[in-house]
Structures are given as structure tokens and as C-alpha cells.
Amino acid sequence: SVPFTWETLTIIFPYALVLATIGLIESLLTLSLIDEITQTHGKGNQECVGQGVANTVTGFFGGMGGCAMIGQSMINVNSGGRGRLSGISAALFLLCFILFTSSLIEQIPVAALVGVMFIVVIGTFEWSSFRIIRKVPRADAFVLILVSSVTVVTDLAVAVVVGVIVSALVFAWQHAKHVSVNKSETKEGSSLYEVDGPLFFGSTSNFLEQFDVASDKDDIIVDFARSRVADHSGLEAIDTLAERYLNAGKTLHIRHLSPECRLLLEKAGNLVEVNVIEDPNYHVASDKLD
Structure with missing residues (x-):
């Protein structure tokens, strides 16, 4: 008898969240694997909603939550099951085994079940990874080795989180080196910098190092036609650059920014002059009259 109190909820909620995450991840991985084998396209959102509703309802009757299992699904598909009837039949037979033949199932040696699980693992493991x-x-x-190791040591939910974080850091590290600035001079005598690559928290240092404030003209144009400001760190980098030119008595112009970037740059105030006149809105001409 567990008291239905807020303290009880705070105790079980972290475990419930982890189990729900693991169940959703395993179900989606199973769905992806079955789609690849059967050359079909399942509905991930429908699967998640159905699983969540079913687990919530079964909890009110003292049942255990569940999810799609790779082993059972592989056996089902390899046996020829393709439609919804195969899943319904598997569920009904499992219910009959529990209600009527549980005494017989208890006589199956655990070693035999371990052997079955090994066969399932051998059949579902991605051997091509080696x-x-x-x-x-x-x-x-x-990342592949790390996620596999963390899954064995902890659980699938922690492994997925670790994998996503490490992959994001690797992505940021690689793209931080892709920003480049090409310097030239316009016909009017202004210094022109053309930025190529995304400007975000990982590339701000490399971005600022490519400007020569001392040797530039009094009028400087930074062209973002081939670049995008991705986050607040990119805005701060532009703000820092504008402040450097302002302290040197020079004027900085920004052009070819996306509308989203121009809205974000309003935070910079008077430090940055955004030249929207040189960012025309192009329209397609057509001979067809309305």
C-alpha cells in the first residue's frame, strides 16, 4: 500500500521518466528496424501516443508498462507477420499463456531462456559496424563505441542523452572551423568583408580574429549573404566587432542579413548600423494577369 501523496510522486517520478524514455526510444528503434526490413513507413507519433495511453490505462489496474521489443518484433516479422493481426495475435496468445498455462511456462529452464535471448541478440546486432x-x-x-558502452554500464536512456550531447559538441567543433572572412575593397573605397559560414558560439573567436581594425578604411561593410547568425553568441560577436570600430572612430555597416537576424540585432542598439537599403526584396515577374 503506497500513499498517494506528493512525496510519493517525487520519489517515483524520476524512475517513471527514465522508463518512459527508454520505452519510447526502444519502440522507435524497433519501428525503424522493422520499416527497413519490410520496406514500409510506420507512424512514429501514433506509436508513441498509443503506447503512452496504453501504459497510463494499465497503471490504474496494477499492470506493468511495456513497449515494442526488438526481439519479439524480429521473430514476428521473420515468421511472416506483416499486418496488425500479427501483433494482436501475439498479444492474445501471451494473455492466454499467462492466464491458463503459467504453470507450464514456469517449468522452462532459465538457461533455455538465456539461449533464446542470445539468439535474439545475434540476430538483431548490427554486425556490419565492425x-x-x-x-x-x-x-x-x-560516438558509436561510447553509446554502446554507456548502454551496457547504465541504460539506454542515459546512453542516448550522452550520444546526442557528444554528437552536438563534435558537430559544433567541426563547423566552428568553417567560418571564413574574405577581405576586399569596394569602388567607393570602403573595406568589404564577405563572411562565409555560420556564425555561432563555436565560431565567434575565429570570426573576430579575421578583422583588421587598424588598417581598415573609415567605412567598413560586412556582408552576410553567405552566412547566418545562429545564436546570441553570434550577436555578441557582431556587437564586439562594432564596438572595436566605434572606438577606432570608424563606421560599420551590416548587409544581407536575414530578417530573423535583423530582429535579433536590435539588441545591439546604435552600435551596429544595419544597411537594409542594400538588401532588396526580389519579386518574380509573370505575364499572367489576375
Whole structure:
């Protein structure tokens, strides 16, 4: 008898969240695997909603939550099951086993069940990973090994979170080196900097290092036609650059910014002059009259 109080909820909520995450991840992975085998396209959103509703309802009757299982799904598909009837039949037979033949199932040795699980693991493991481990980028190979190791040590939910974080950091590190600034001079005698690549928290240092405030003309234009400001760190980098030119008595112009970037740059105030006149809105001409 567990008291239905807020303290009880605070105790079980972290475990419930982890189990729900693991269930959703395993169900979506199973769905992706079955789609690849059967050359079909399942509905992930429908699967998540159905699983959540079913687990919530079964909890009121003292039942245990569940999710799609890779092993059972693989056996089902390899046996020829393709439609909804195969899943319904599997559920009904499992219900009959529990209600009427539980005494017989208890006589199955645990060693036999372990053998079955090993066969399932051998059949579902992606053995091709060992063949391509030396061909894929080192960062991808590291993430693959890391996620597999964390899954064994902790659980699938923690492994997925760790994998996403590490992959995001690797992505940011690689793209931080892709920003480049090409310097030239306009016909009017202004210094022109053309930025190529995304400007975000990982590339701000490299971005600022490519400007020569001392040797530039009194009028400087920074062209973002081939770049995008991705986050607040990029805005602060532009603000810092504008302040440097302002302290040097020079004027900075920004052009070809996307509308979203111009809205974000309003935070910079008078430090940055955004030249919207040189950012025309193009319209397509057509001979067809309304």
C-alpha cells in the first residue's frame, strides 16, 4: 500500500521518466528496424501516443508498462507477420499463456531462456559496424563505441542523452572551423568583408580574429549573404566587432542579413548600423494577369 501523496510522486517520478524514455526510444528503434526490413513507413507519433495511453490505462489496474521489443518484433516479422493481426495475435496468445498455462511456462529452464535471448541478440546486432568502424570518421566511431558502452554500464536512456550531447559538441567543433572572412575593397573605397559560414558560439573567436581594425578604411561593410547568425553568441560577436570600430572612430555597416537576424540585432542598439537599403526584396515577374 503506497500513499498517494506528493512525496510519493517525487520519489517515483524520476524512475517513471527514465522508463518512459527508454520505452519510447526502444519502440522507435524497433519501428525503424522493422520499416527497413519490410520496406514500409510506420507512424512514429501514433506509436508513441498509443503506447503512452496504453501504459497510463494499465497503471490504474496494477499492470506493468511495456513497449515494442526488438526481439519479439524480429521473430514476428521473420515468421511472416506483416499486418496488425500479427501483433494482436501475439498479444492474445501471451494473455492466454499467462492466464491458463503459467504453470507450464514456469517449468522452462532459465538457461533455455538465456539461449533464446542470445539468439535474439545475434540476430538483431548490427554486425556490419565492425566492418565499417575504420571507414567512418573517427568522431562517429567514437560516438558509436561510447553509446554502446554507456548502454551496457547504465541504460539506454542515459546512453542516448550522452550520444546526442557528444554528437552536438563534435558537430559544433567541426563547423566552428568553417567560418571564413574574405577581405576586399569596394569602388567607393570602403573595406568589404564577405563572411562565409555560420556564425555561432563555436565560431565567434575565429570570426573576430579575421578583422583588421587598424588598417581598415573609415567605412567598413560586412556582408552576410553567405552566412547566418545562429545564436546570441553570434550577436555578441557582431556587437564586439562594432564596438572595436566605434572606438577606432570608424563606421560599420551590416548587409544581407536575414530578417530573423535583423530582429535579433536590435539588441545591439546604435552600435551596429544595419544597411537594409542594400538588401532588396526580389519579386518574380509573370505575364499572367489576375
